[in-house]
């Protein structure tokens with residue numbers, strides 16, 4: 126065997142050794158009944174053509190490589206942002222294993238989340254018994270302060286009623302009646318992870334405030350509430366805290382999983398850590414206003430803020446890039462009467478300095494991008510501010526209004542004139558676009574690496590390098606700790622973008638004695 130105890134090799138380069146190459150070839154030829162290499166290559170080449178793209182965009186009943194995840198995954202992230210809260214998913218064990226591993230691989234942290242493991246009998250007779258046992262066991266074993274319940278497709282298909290099940294569990298004494306158990310139905314055959322986050326957040330708002338509004342007065346606590354939405358950059362929570370503190374603003378960040386998703390290795394396992402205190406949620410209707418930082422994904426939250434809490438929920442765009450961070454800070458200043466401090470003005474000036482330093486390298490570069498609705502809009506806005514050209518803008522889960530908004534944003538700048546917006550499309554559509562109308566780079570989560578590989582296979586001149594910004598990012602470490610919001614976030618984004626451009630330039634100009642006039646150190 127080529128694997129020895131003295132020299133353990135990972136799958137690469139191990140599987141490139143002759144015995145594995147032979148073994149895998151025999152398996153392929155003998156039992157897999159695959160197509161010949163020539164046929165595969167022929168179909169690959171066809172799949173890169175405009176003719177194939179036309180067929181691809183006619184696809185109706187099939188999604189290939191979706192640029193989104195499912196509702197309960199978002200509900201779990203929302204639950205993790207509250208103090209000592211255990212996310213509980215009513216439904217199949219396999220789904221929950223997927224949520225845990227997804228977050229696990231992205232955040233490189235253990236993820237506390239339980240399921241009541243419905244199986245065939247529960248699928249036929251309903252899952253109430255599972256919920257009774259599940260809630261009782263979860264409380265006894267993991268001692269949470271709150272259990273936030275969402276559902277998988279299976280429970281939704283059979284129509285399990287969370288309100289009734291949780292009520293019955295309390296009535297029959299499986300858990301105390303006063304124990305906090307907000308819930309949200311999160312059917313994954315509609316919406317996405319962002320819808321699930323919104324649903325869960327609304328469930329928590331509802332649980333703590335719907336029957337406790339009599340003594341609430343808008344503005345009486347002098348605070349503003351910030352709602353992050355489905356946010357996986359931990360630096361974004363931290364920069365919001367920092368900016369509010371520098372402004373001297375009293376605020377509540379409603380949902381903050383930074384601590385539990387970034388626990389130190391100091392010998393102590395923390396199943397729960399940090400998070401928004403439940404009292405803050407109870408007090409939230411007393412705030413001056415509730416600002417939604419990713420408004421396109423928070424429709425239910427907004428409705429609740431406006432109708433039940435009677436706050437305006439002032440309109441904002443995601444605070445990404447220069448202008449939209451300005452807007453955010455000015456709105457906070459307007460609502461609270463606190464001026465924007467010199468420290469933030471100086472930080473803004475540094476960002477402008479960086480933008481002028483780098484714009485020559487970014488000007489006119491073409492970027493295709495995909496991701497969640499607010500992230501994509503924020504990224505487009507910042508690319509336009511940098512003089513870069515967003516060419517293909519794809520959001521799998523977005524409505525017609527969003528599409529119009531994205532098109533208006535592109536039309537507002539000469540650099541956006543060539544940009545096209547795609548909604549309801551997946552990464553297989555995106556792959557076609559990368560072949561037929563090649564951008565210089567693509568921006569998105571780790572799944573774009575297959576498109577980079579495929580475009581490279583067609584030839585180096587067709588390769589579209591992936592710049593990893595988004596969720597999930599499995600194949601690079603610690604990027605989830607970075608910041609994409611505020612001036613600080615714009616600095617990170619700019620650094621990432623311009624260095625990707627310079628890396629690519631080096632990559633293309635390494636020919637010794639041929640292209641090394643540009644492989645210099647005089648930049």
Ligand code: SF4
Nearest residue numbers: 195220223277278313
């Ligand atoms: S889409 Fe439905 S079945 Fe699939 S993982 Fe999500 S909840 Fe489970």
